[in-house]
Amino acid sequence: MRSSSREEILNAALRVVDASGGADITYQSVATEAGLTKAGLMYHFPSKDAMMVAVIEHVIARWQAELQDALSVPLDESTLEQRVDAFVxxxxxxxVTAGEFVVFSEAVRRPDLSQPWLDYLHTWFDFDARESTGLLLVWLATNGLWIAESTGIITLDADRRADLVGRLLALIERNPS
Structure with missing residues (x-):
């Protein structure tokens, strides 16, 4: 498959998830959104689970690229503090889009889909050391903010959002790894 075709199909799947608000996507809905036949889509993804894993990996790849852009150094040379700062x-x-939150949630709901997320989390955020508790708090709070906004539980104006983000970043400065 041409990489552009694969990316177009995966982006179409995310648009379907965004539009439907759920990860219960069908071959037909993704095929229609991508401008393919159902058989054409099945050629690329032999099962819905294969398509879902590909969507998860697609989201993770985008996140990792954007996180890497936010880092001032290569990932393998970065500290946990720098990675949490980039995440905030x-x-x-x-x-992060609402559809990506749905994709993440589906993996939590279905452990057979969770390995790509676990690999990403272990690569970027290793909170095993006790001295990283402050950074873990910032990371958890940032995830809470993301979840609350992605699900529509809370809507923040720009000033309040900037204040919260500033406070999270200040906590990183006070709690380096």
Whole structure:
């Protein structure tokens, strides 16, 4: 499959998830959105689970690219503090869509889909050390902000959002790894 075709199909699947508000996507809905036949889509993804895993990996790849852009150094040279800072900036700038939250939630609901997320989390955020508790708090709060906004539980104006993000970033400065 041409990489552009794969990316177009995966972006179409995310648009379907965004529009439907759920990860229970069908071959037909994705095929229609991508401008393919159902058989054409099945050629690329032999099962719905294969398509869902590809969507998850597509989302993770985008996140990792944007997180890497937010880092001032290559990932393998970065500290946990720098990675959490990058995550706060990425997540708070609207870098994550409601559809991506649905995709993430589906993996939590279905452990057979969770391995790509676990790999991403272990690569970027290793909170095993006790001295990283302050950074873990910032990371958890940032995830809470993302979830609340992605699900429509809360809507923040720009000033309040900037104040919250500033406070999270200040906590990182006070609690370096």
């Amino acid at each position: 900036r990425f997540a708070s700038e609207g870098g």
